[in-house]
Amino acid sequence: MAKRDHFGSKIGFVLAAAGSAIGLGAIWKFPYMAGTNGGSVFVLLFILSTLLIGLPILLAEFIIGRKGQADAVTGFKNLSPGKPWFLIGWSGFFFSMIILSFYSVVGGWILSYLVRAITFSMNGTSETFYEDLFNNVISNPWEVIIGQGAFIFLTIWIVSGGIKGGIEKASKWMMPLLLIFFLVLAVRSLTLEGAMEGVKFLFVPDWSYFTWETALLALGQAFFTLSVGVSGMITYASYLPKETRLGNSALSVSFLNIGISIMAGLVIFPAVFALGFSPDAGPGLAFIILPAVFEQIIFGQFFLILFFVLLLFATLTSSISMLEIVVSIGIKSKYERRKKAAWVYGFLIFLIGIPSALSFGMLSETHILGMSIFDFADFFTSSFGLPLGALFISLFAGYVLTKSELQNDLKVSQFLLNTWRFIVRFAAPIAIIIVFIQGVMKLFI
Numbered sequence: 001m002a003k004r005d006h007f008g009s010k011i012g013f014v015l016a017a018a019g020s021a022i023g024l025g026a027i028w029k030f031p032y033m034a035g036t037n038g039g040s041v042f043v044l045l046f047i048l049s050t051l052l053i054g055l056p057i058l059l060a061e062f063i064i065g066r067k068g069q070a071d072a073v074t075g076f077k078n079l080s081p082g083k084p085w086f087l088i089g090w091s092g093f094f095f096s097m098i099i100l101s102f103y104s105v106v107g108g109w110i111l112s113y114l115v116r117a118i119t120f121s122m123n124g125t126s127e128t129f130y131e132d133l134f135n136n137v138i139s140n141p142w143e144v145i146i147g148q149g150a151f152i153f154l155t156i157w158i159v160s161g162g163i164k165g166g167i168e169k170a171s172k173w174m175m176p177l178l179l180i181f182f183l184v185l186a187v188r189s190l191t192l193e194g195a196m197e198g199v200k201f202l203f204v205p206d207w208s209y210f211t212w213e214t215a216l217l218a219l220g221q222a223f224f225t226l227s228v229g230v231s232g233m234i235t236y237a238s239y240l241p242k243e244t245r246l247g248n249s250a251l252s253v254s255f256l257n258i259g260i261s262i263m264a265g266l267v268i269f270p271a272v273f274a275l276g277f278s279p280d281a282g283p284g285l286a287f288i289i290l291p292a293v294f295e296q297i298i299f300g301q302f303f304l305i306l307f308f309v310l311l312l313f314a315t316l317t318s319s320i321s322m323l324e325i326v327v328s329i330g331i332k333s334k335y336e337r338r339k340k341a342a343w344v345y346g347f348l349i350f351l352i353g354i355p356s357a358l359s360f361g362m363l364s365e366t367h368i369l370g371m372s373i374f375d376f377a378d379f380f381t382s383s384f385g386l387p388l389g390a391l392f393i394s395l396f397a398g399y400v401l402t403k404s405e406l407q408n409d410l411k412v413s414q415f416l417l418n419t420w421r422f423i424v425r426f427a428a429p430i431a432i433i434i435v436f437i438q439g440v441m442k443l444f445i
Protein backbone atom coordinates (compact mmCIF):
# COMPACT_ATOMS: atom_id res chain seq x y z
CA MET A 1 0.00 0.00 0.00
CA ALA A 2 1.25 3.49 -0.78
CA LYS A 3 2.39 5.57 2.18
CA ARG A 4 -0.39 7.89 3.30
CA ASP A 5 -0.07 11.61 3.10
CA HIS A 6 -0.30 13.25 6.50
CA PHE A 7 -1.10 16.71 7.68
CA GLY A 8 2.08 18.66 8.24
CA SER A 9 1.00 20.13 11.54
CA LYS A 10 -1.73 19.99 14.13
CA ILE A 11 -2.93 23.45 13.29
CA GLY A 12 -3.09 22.30 9.66
CA PHE A 13 -5.62 19.66 10.64
CA VAL A 14 -7.73 21.91 12.84
CA LEU A 15 -7.83 24.52 10.11
CA ALA A 16 -8.75 21.99 7.47
CA ALA A 17 -11.46 20.50 9.68
CA ALA A 18 -12.75 23.96 10.54
CA GLY A 19 -12.46 24.83 6.85
CA SER A 20 -14.67 21.90 5.98
CA ALA A 21 -17.17 22.81 8.68
CA ILE A 22 -17.35 26.55 8.14
CA GLY A 23 -18.81 27.43 4.82
CA LEU A 24 -22.18 28.08 3.29
CA GLY A 25 -23.82 26.13 6.09
CA ALA A 26 -23.09 28.81 8.66
CA ILE A 27 -23.02 31.86 6.43
CA TRP A 28 -25.76 31.23 3.89
CA LYS A 29 -27.94 28.38 5.13
CA PHE A 30 -28.14 29.14 8.85
CA PRO A 31 -29.60 32.65 8.43
CA TYR A 32 -32.19 31.59 5.90
CA MET A 33 -33.22 28.51 7.86
CA ALA A 34 -33.51 30.61 11.00
CA GLY A 35 -35.40 33.21 8.98
CA THR A 36 -38.00 30.76 7.72
CA ASN A 37 -38.32 28.80 10.96
CA GLY A 38 -39.06 31.40 13.55
CA GLY A 39 -35.58 32.74 14.36
CA SER A 40 -34.73 32.27 18.02
CA VAL A 41 -36.30 28.84 18.53
CA PHE A 42 -34.39 27.50 15.56
CA VAL A 43 -31.21 29.14 16.88
CA LEU A 44 -31.69 27.56 20.28
CA LEU A 45 -32.37 24.09 18.89
CA PHE A 46 -29.41 24.44 16.54
CA ILE A 47 -27.04 25.29 19.40
CA LEU A 48 -28.37 22.44 21.54
CA SER A 49 -28.12 19.97 18.65
CA THR A 50 -24.59 21.08 17.89
CA LEU A 51 -23.31 20.77 21.44
CA LEU A 52 -25.24 17.75 22.69
CA ILE A 53 -25.37 15.60 19.56
CA GLY A 54 -23.16 17.04 16.82
CA LEU A 55 -20.03 17.60 18.89
CA PRO A 56 -19.88 14.07 20.37
CA ILE A 57 -20.43 12.55 16.92
CA LEU A 58 -17.83 14.85 15.40
CA LEU A 59 -15.40 13.48 17.96
CA ALA A 60 -16.51 9.98 17.03
CA GLU A 61 -15.67 10.71 13.37
CA PHE A 62 -12.24 12.02 14.36
CA ILE A 63 -11.49 8.91 16.40
CA ILE A 64 -12.74 6.50 13.75
CA GLY A 65 -10.83 8.32 11.01
CA ARG A 66 -7.53 8.37 12.84
CA LYS A 67 -7.85 4.74 13.88
CA GLY A 68 -8.86 3.60 10.40
CA GLN A 69 -6.03 5.46 8.60
CA ALA A 70 -7.82 5.09 5.30
CA ASP A 71 -10.73 6.34 3.24
CA ALA A 72 -14.09 5.89 4.97
CA VAL A 73 -15.00 2.56 3.36
CA THR A 74 -11.59 0.92 3.90
CA GLY A 75 -11.33 2.52 7.35
CA PHE A 76 -14.48 0.80 8.59
CA LYS A 77 -13.31 -2.44 7.01
CA ASN A 78 -9.98 -2.12 8.82
CA LEU A 79 -11.68 -1.52 12.16
CA SER A 80 -14.43 -4.08 11.84
CA PRO A 81 -13.51 -6.71 9.23
CA GLY A 82 -16.28 -8.79 7.77
CA LYS A 83 -19.08 -6.59 9.16
CA PRO A 84 -21.37 -4.28 7.19
CA TRP A 85 -20.22 -1.07 8.93
CA PHE A 86 -18.29 -0.06 5.81
CA LEU A 87 -21.68 0.78 4.27
CA ILE A 88 -21.50 3.97 6.35
CA GLY A 89 -18.61 4.96 4.10
CA TRP A 90 -20.63 4.28 0.97
CA SER A 91 -23.53 6.26 2.32
CA GLY A 92 -21.12 9.16 2.86
CA PHE A 93 -19.85 8.70 -0.69
CA PHE A 94 -23.39 8.93 -2.08
CA PHE A 95 -24.69 11.75 0.10
CA SER A 96 -21.61 13.94 -0.24
CA MET A 97 -22.01 13.77 -4.01
CA ILE A 98 -25.60 14.99 -3.66
CA ILE A 99 -24.65 17.72 -1.17
CA LEU A 100 -21.84 18.93 -3.39
CA SER A 101 -24.18 18.91 -6.38
CA PHE A 102 -26.38 21.67 -4.93
CA TYR A 103 -23.64 23.26 -2.83
CA SER A 104 -21.78 24.00 -6.04
CA VAL A 105 -24.87 25.76 -7.39
CA VAL A 106 -24.58 28.26 -4.54
CA GLY A 107 -20.83 28.38 -5.12
CA GLY A 108 -21.71 29.40 -8.67
CA TRP A 109 -23.95 32.21 -7.40
CA ILE A 110 -20.99 33.49 -5.40
CA LEU A 111 -18.87 33.54 -8.55
CA SER A 112 -21.62 35.44 -10.37
CA TYR A 113 -21.76 38.01 -7.60
CA LEU A 114 -18.01 38.26 -7.55
CA VAL A 115 -17.87 39.03 -11.25
CA ARG A 116 -20.57 41.65 -10.83
CA ALA A 117 -18.79 43.17 -7.85
CA ILE A 118 -15.49 43.37 -9.72
CA THR A 119 -17.16 45.07 -12.67
CA PHE A 120 -18.90 47.44 -10.23
CA SER A 121 -22.36 46.50 -11.45
CA MET A 122 -23.65 45.83 -7.97
CA ASN A 123 -25.38 49.00 -6.98
CA GLY A 124 -28.65 50.33 -8.18
CA THR A 125 -31.14 52.83 -6.99
CA SER A 126 -34.44 50.98 -7.08
CA GLU A 127 -35.81 49.66 -3.81
CA THR A 128 -35.97 46.11 -5.01
CA PHE A 129 -32.56 46.20 -6.67
CA TYR A 130 -30.96 43.39 -4.63
CA GLU A 131 -33.99 41.13 -4.84
CA ASP A 132 -34.18 41.65 -8.59
CA LEU A 133 -30.48 41.06 -8.96
CA PHE A 134 -30.69 37.75 -7.10
CA ASN A 135 -33.68 36.64 -9.13
CA ASN A 136 -31.91 37.54 -12.34
CA VAL A 137 -28.84 35.54 -11.39
CA ILE A 138 -30.63 32.38 -10.26
CA SER A 139 -33.10 32.25 -13.10
CA ASN A 140 -30.61 32.64 -15.94
CA PRO A 141 -29.86 29.06 -17.07
CA TRP A 142 -26.49 29.80 -18.65
CA GLU A 143 -25.25 31.88 -15.80
CA VAL A 144 -26.11 29.30 -13.14
CA ILE A 145 -24.71 26.36 -15.07
CA ILE A 146 -21.50 28.15 -16.01
CA GLY A 147 -21.14 29.37 -12.41
CA GLN A 148 -21.74 25.91 -11.00
CA GLY A 149 -19.31 24.38 -13.50
CA ALA A 150 -16.63 26.95 -12.71
CA PHE A 151 -17.04 26.33 -8.99
CA ILE A 152 -16.72 22.56 -9.42
CA PHE A 153 -13.71 23.13 -11.64
CA LEU A 154 -11.97 25.07 -8.84
CA THR A 155 -12.86 22.32 -6.37
CA ILE A 156 -11.46 19.61 -8.64
CA TRP A 157 -8.33 21.62 -9.26
CA ILE A 158 -7.55 21.92 -5.54
CA VAL A 159 -8.40 18.31 -4.70
CA SER A 160 -6.34 16.91 -7.56
CA GLY A 161 -3.30 18.70 -6.14
CA GLY A 162 -3.16 16.42 -3.06
CA ILE A 163 -3.94 16.88 0.57
CA LYS A 164 -1.12 18.97 1.94
CA GLY A 165 -0.45 21.52 -0.72
CA GLY A 166 -4.06 22.16 -1.57
CA ILE A 167 -5.96 22.08 1.65
CA GLU A 168 -3.60 23.44 4.27
CA LYS A 169 -2.48 26.43 2.29
CA ALA A 170 -5.97 27.53 1.45
CA SER A 171 -7.35 27.50 5.00
CA LYS A 172 -4.46 29.05 6.89
CA TRP A 173 -5.08 32.74 6.47
CA MET A 174 -8.47 33.06 4.83
CA MET A 175 -10.52 32.07 7.84
CA PRO A 176 -9.20 34.56 10.38
CA LEU A 177 -9.68 37.28 7.79
CA LEU A 178 -13.26 36.22 7.17
CA LEU A 179 -13.90 36.33 10.90
CA ILE A 180 -12.65 39.90 11.11
CA PHE A 181 -14.89 40.85 8.23
CA PHE A 182 -17.91 39.40 9.98
CA LEU A 183 -17.11 41.32 13.14
CA VAL A 184 -16.97 44.60 11.25
CA LEU A 185 -20.15 43.83 9.34
CA ALA A 186 -21.98 42.83 12.52
CA VAL A 187 -21.04 46.12 14.14
CA ARG A 188 -22.32 48.02 11.11
CA SER A 189 -25.52 46.07 10.94
CA LEU A 190 -26.18 46.38 14.68
CA THR A 191 -25.79 50.14 14.59
CA LEU A 192 -28.41 50.63 11.88
CA GLU A 193 -31.58 52.27 13.06
CA GLY A 194 -34.15 49.64 14.01
CA ALA A 195 -31.51 46.90 14.33
CA MET A 196 -32.81 45.70 17.69
CA GLU A 197 -35.79 44.02 16.05
CA GLY A 198 -33.34 41.69 14.35
CA VAL A 199 -31.55 40.90 17.59
CA LYS A 200 -34.89 40.10 19.21
CA PHE A 201 -35.81 37.89 16.29
CA LEU A 202 -32.63 35.91 16.88
CA PHE A 203 -32.70 35.64 20.64
CA VAL A 204 -36.21 36.15 22.07
CA PRO A 205 -38.10 32.90 21.55
CA ASP A 206 -41.46 32.68 19.84
CA TRP A 207 -42.47 29.29 21.24
CA SER A 208 -45.09 28.66 18.60
CA TYR A 209 -42.20 27.53 16.40
CA PHE A 210 -41.16 24.92 18.95
CA THR A 211 -42.14 21.87 16.88
CA TRP A 212 -40.68 18.57 15.74
CA GLU A 213 -40.20 19.91 12.23
CA THR A 214 -38.05 22.74 13.57
CA ALA A 215 -36.13 20.24 15.71
CA LEU A 216 -35.42 18.03 12.70
CA LEU A 217 -34.33 20.96 10.56
CA ALA A 218 -32.11 22.30 13.37
CA LEU A 219 -30.55 18.88 13.90
CA GLY A 220 -29.89 18.54 10.18
CA GLN A 221 -28.41 22.03 10.19
CA ALA A 222 -26.08 21.11 13.07
CA PHE A 223 -24.81 18.06 11.17
CA PHE A 224 -24.55 20.02 7.94
CA THR A 225 -22.45 22.79 9.42
CA LEU A 226 -20.20 20.36 11.29
CA SER A 227 -19.76 18.22 8.14
CA VAL A 228 -20.90 15.29 10.26
CA GLY A 229 -22.72 12.24 8.94
CA VAL A 230 -21.06 11.71 5.55
CA SER A 231 -17.68 10.60 6.92
CA GLY A 232 -16.04 13.87 5.90
CA MET A 233 -14.29 14.22 9.21
CA ILE A 234 -13.43 10.51 9.16
CA THR A 235 -11.68 11.15 5.87
CA TYR A 236 -9.76 14.18 7.14
CA ALA A 237 -8.79 12.53 10.42
CA SER A 238 -7.43 9.55 8.52
CA TYR A 239 -4.60 11.84 7.42
CA LEU A 240 -3.70 12.47 11.06
CA PRO A 241 -0.63 11.17 12.77
CA LYS A 242 -1.35 9.39 16.05
CA GLU A 243 -0.64 12.09 18.59
CA THR A 244 -3.19 14.87 17.94
CA ARG A 245 -5.58 15.74 20.76
CA LEU A 246 -8.90 15.05 19.17
CA GLY A 247 -11.19 16.37 21.90
CA ASN A 248 -9.77 19.87 21.69
CA SER A 249 -10.06 19.89 17.92
CA ALA A 250 -13.71 18.83 18.06
CA LEU A 251 -14.46 21.51 20.64
CA SER A 252 -12.76 24.25 18.63
CA VAL A 253 -14.55 23.29 15.44
CA SER A 254 -17.96 23.20 17.16
CA PHE A 255 -17.57 26.53 18.92
CA LEU A 256 -16.15 28.23 15.86
CA ASN A 257 -19.11 26.97 13.93
CA ILE A 258 -21.71 28.20 16.39
CA GLY A 259 -19.81 31.49 16.63
CA ILE A 260 -19.76 32.09 12.88
CA SER A 261 -23.40 31.07 12.50
CA ILE A 262 -24.52 33.52 15.20
CA MET A 263 -22.28 36.17 13.76
CA ALA A 264 -23.83 35.67 10.32
CA GLY A 265 -27.21 36.02 12.01
CA LEU A 266 -26.08 39.22 13.69
CA VAL A 267 -24.98 40.64 10.36
CA ILE A 268 -28.11 39.65 8.49
CA PHE A 269 -31.14 40.01 10.79
CA PRO A 270 -30.53 43.49 12.20
CA ALA A 271 -30.14 44.65 8.59
CA VAL A 272 -33.23 42.71 7.48
CA PHE A 273 -35.40 44.61 9.94
CA ALA A 274 -33.60 47.95 9.76
CA LEU A 275 -33.68 48.08 5.97
CA GLY A 276 -37.22 46.77 5.59
CA PHE A 277 -36.56 43.32 4.12
CA SER A 278 -38.35 40.12 5.05
CA PRO A 279 -36.60 37.42 7.14
CA ASP A 280 -38.20 34.53 5.27
CA ALA A 281 -36.75 35.27 1.85
CA GLY A 282 -35.38 31.71 1.61
CA PRO A 283 -32.09 30.78 -0.11
CA GLY A 284 -31.64 34.35 -1.39
CA LEU A 285 -31.50 35.94 2.05
CA ALA A 286 -27.73 36.31 2.44
CA PHE A 287 -27.33 37.29 -1.21
CA ILE A 288 -29.90 40.05 -0.88
CA ILE A 289 -28.95 41.39 2.54
CA LEU A 290 -25.14 41.29 2.51
CA PRO A 291 -24.69 43.64 -0.47
CA ALA A 292 -27.27 45.94 1.15
CA VAL A 293 -25.16 46.06 4.34
CA PHE A 294 -22.04 46.82 2.33
CA GLU A 295 -23.85 49.72 0.77
CA GLN A 296 -23.95 51.25 4.26
CA ILE A 297 -20.15 51.14 4.64
CA ILE A 298 -17.52 53.49 3.27
CA PHE A 299 -15.65 51.89 0.38
CA GLY A 300 -18.42 49.30 0.55
CA GLN A 301 -18.11 48.38 -3.13
CA PHE A 302 -14.46 47.61 -2.69
CA PHE A 303 -14.93 45.62 0.52
CA LEU A 304 -17.73 43.70 -1.10
CA ILE A 305 -15.25 42.29 -3.60
CA LEU A 306 -12.89 41.25 -0.84
CA PHE A 307 -15.74 39.73 1.12
CA PHE A 308 -16.95 37.63 -1.79
CA VAL A 309 -13.41 36.40 -2.38
CA LEU A 310 -13.22 35.26 1.25
CA LEU A 311 -16.67 33.73 1.08
CA LEU A 312 -15.60 31.87 -2.02
CA PHE A 313 -12.62 30.43 -0.17
CA ALA A 314 -14.71 29.43 2.84
CA THR A 315 -17.04 27.69 0.43
CA LEU A 316 -14.17 25.99 -1.38
CA THR A 317 -12.60 24.66 1.82
CA SER A 318 -15.93 22.92 2.42
CA SER A 319 -16.48 21.71 -1.12
CA ILE A 320 -12.99 20.22 -1.34
CA SER A 321 -13.73 18.15 1.75
CA MET A 322 -16.84 16.74 0.08
CA LEU A 323 -14.98 15.85 -3.09
CA GLU A 324 -12.16 14.43 -0.96
CA ILE A 325 -14.59 11.94 0.62
CA VAL A 326 -15.66 10.74 -2.81
CA VAL A 327 -12.19 10.72 -4.38
CA SER A 328 -10.53 8.95 -1.44
CA ILE A 329 -13.09 6.17 -1.62
CA GLY A 330 -12.88 6.09 -5.40
CA ILE A 331 -9.11 5.71 -5.71
CA LYS A 332 -7.98 3.45 -2.90
CA SER A 333 -4.69 5.09 -2.09
CA LYS A 334 -2.92 5.14 -5.46
CA TYR A 335 -1.67 8.72 -5.53
CA GLU A 336 -1.24 8.80 -9.32
CA ARG A 337 -4.90 8.27 -9.93
CA ARG A 338 -6.12 11.02 -7.60
CA LYS A 339 -6.16 13.52 -10.42
CA LYS A 340 -8.22 11.37 -12.71
CA ALA A 341 -10.67 10.41 -9.97
CA ALA A 342 -11.13 14.07 -9.01
CA TRP A 343 -12.03 14.92 -12.62
CA VAL A 344 -14.33 11.96 -13.20
CA TYR A 345 -16.30 12.32 -9.95
CA GLY A 346 -16.26 16.09 -10.14
CA PHE A 347 -17.81 15.97 -13.59
CA LEU A 348 -20.43 13.48 -12.45
CA ILE A 349 -21.36 15.76 -9.55
CA PHE A 350 -21.63 18.67 -11.96
CA LEU A 351 -24.13 16.69 -14.06
CA ILE A 352 -26.14 15.66 -10.98
CA GLY A 353 -26.29 19.30 -9.91
CA ILE A 354 -27.69 20.70 -13.16
CA PRO A 355 -31.37 20.12 -12.25
CA SER A 356 -30.77 21.89 -8.91
CA ALA A 357 -29.10 24.76 -10.74
CA LEU A 358 -32.09 25.11 -13.04
CA SER A 359 -34.70 24.76 -10.33
CA PHE A 360 -35.07 28.51 -9.86
CA GLY A 361 -35.64 29.14 -13.54
CA MET A 362 -36.39 26.64 -16.29
CA LEU A 363 -37.35 23.86 -13.86
CA SER A 364 -39.13 26.03 -11.32
CA GLU A 365 -42.41 24.22 -11.96
CA THR A 366 -40.93 20.80 -11.17
CA HIS A 367 -41.52 19.71 -7.59
CA ILE A 368 -40.64 16.66 -5.54
CA LEU A 369 -42.75 16.15 -2.40
CA GLY A 370 -43.84 19.76 -2.71
CA MET A 371 -40.26 21.09 -2.85
CA SER A 372 -38.19 22.51 -5.68
CA ILE A 373 -35.43 20.18 -6.91
CA PHE A 374 -32.83 22.29 -5.12
CA ASP A 375 -34.77 22.29 -1.83
CA PHE A 376 -35.42 18.60 -2.13
CA ALA A 377 -31.71 17.82 -2.65
CA ASP A 378 -30.97 19.90 0.44
CA PHE A 379 -33.74 18.34 2.51
CA PHE A 380 -32.97 14.78 1.41
CA THR A 381 -29.35 15.15 2.49
CA SER A 382 -29.65 17.38 5.58
CA SER A 383 -32.74 15.85 7.10
CA PHE A 384 -32.30 12.25 5.98
CA GLY A 385 -28.76 11.38 4.81
CA LEU A 386 -26.82 13.20 7.50
CA PRO A 387 -28.93 12.09 10.50
CA LEU A 388 -28.85 8.51 9.20
CA GLY A 389 -25.08 8.56 8.74
CA ALA A 390 -24.58 10.26 12.10
CA LEU A 391 -26.76 7.65 13.81
CA PHE A 392 -24.66 4.74 12.58
CA ILE A 393 -21.37 6.52 13.21
CA SER A 394 -22.54 7.12 16.77
CA LEU A 395 -23.52 3.46 17.21
CA PHE A 396 -20.20 2.31 15.77
CA ALA A 397 -18.21 4.50 18.15
CA GLY A 398 -20.38 3.45 21.08
CA TYR A 399 -20.64 -0.28 20.54
CA VAL A 400 -17.75 -1.43 18.34
CA LEU A 401 -14.83 0.55 19.75
CA THR A 402 -13.93 -0.77 23.17
CA LYS A 403 -13.57 1.36 26.24
CA SER A 404 -9.92 0.54 26.74
CA GLU A 405 -8.90 1.46 23.23
CA LEU A 406 -10.87 4.69 23.52
CA GLN A 407 -9.10 5.46 26.76
CA ASN A 408 -5.87 5.13 24.87
CA ASP A 409 -7.06 7.27 21.98
CA LEU A 410 -8.61 10.08 23.91
CA LYS A 411 -6.47 10.48 27.00
CA VAL A 412 -9.22 12.26 28.93
CA SER A 413 -10.62 11.76 32.43
CA GLN A 414 -12.86 8.79 33.20
CA PHE A 415 -15.77 11.14 33.72
CA LEU A 416 -15.45 12.77 30.31
CA LEU A 417 -14.97 9.44 28.62
CA ASN A 418 -18.04 7.97 30.32
CA THR A 419 -20.16 11.01 29.48
CA TRP A 420 -19.13 10.89 25.86
CA ARG A 421 -19.77 7.15 25.67
CA PHE A 422 -23.20 7.58 27.25
CA ILE A 423 -24.06 10.11 24.57
CA VAL A 424 -22.86 8.10 21.57
CA ARG A 425 -24.34 4.84 22.90
CA PHE A 426 -27.73 6.08 24.07
CA ALA A 427 -28.57 9.76 24.12
CA ALA A 428 -27.57 10.73 20.58
CA PRO A 429 -29.02 7.67 18.80
CA ILE A 430 -32.32 7.93 20.69
CA ALA A 431 -32.56 11.67 20.09
CA ILE A 432 -31.80 11.27 16.37
CA ILE A 433 -34.36 8.49 15.95
CA ILE A 434 -37.13 10.36 17.80
CA VAL A 435 -36.51 13.70 16.11
CA PHE A 436 -36.22 12.03 12.74
CA ILE A 437 -39.42 9.99 13.00
CA GLN A 438 -41.46 12.80 14.52
CA GLY A 439 -40.09 15.42 12.15
CA VAL A 440 -40.71 13.33 9.04
CA MET A 441 -44.21 12.39 10.20
CA LYS A 442 -45.14 15.99 10.87
CA LEU A 443 -43.75 17.12 7.55
CA PHE A 444 -45.47 14.56 5.37
CA ILE A 445 -48.47 13.17 7.18
Ligand code: PFF
Pocket residue numbers: 020021022023024025026096099224225226227228230231232233318319321322325
Ligand atom coordinates in the same frame (compact mmCIF):
# COMPACT_ATOMS: atom_id res chain seq x y z
N1 PFF B 1 -20.01 21.99 6.63
C1 PFF B 1 -20.18 22.57 5.33
C2 PFF B 1 -20.86 23.90 5.48
O1 PFF B 1 -21.43 24.16 6.53
O2 PFF B 1 -20.86 24.68 4.55
C3 PFF B 1 -20.94 21.66 4.41
C4 PFF B 1 -20.41 20.26 4.36
C5 PFF B 1 -19.08 20.03 4.07
C6 PFF B 1 -21.24 19.19 4.65
C7 PFF B 1 -18.58 18.74 4.04
C8 PFF B 1 -20.76 17.90 4.61
C9 PFF B 1 -19.41 17.68 4.31
F1 PFF B 1 -18.94 16.49 4.30
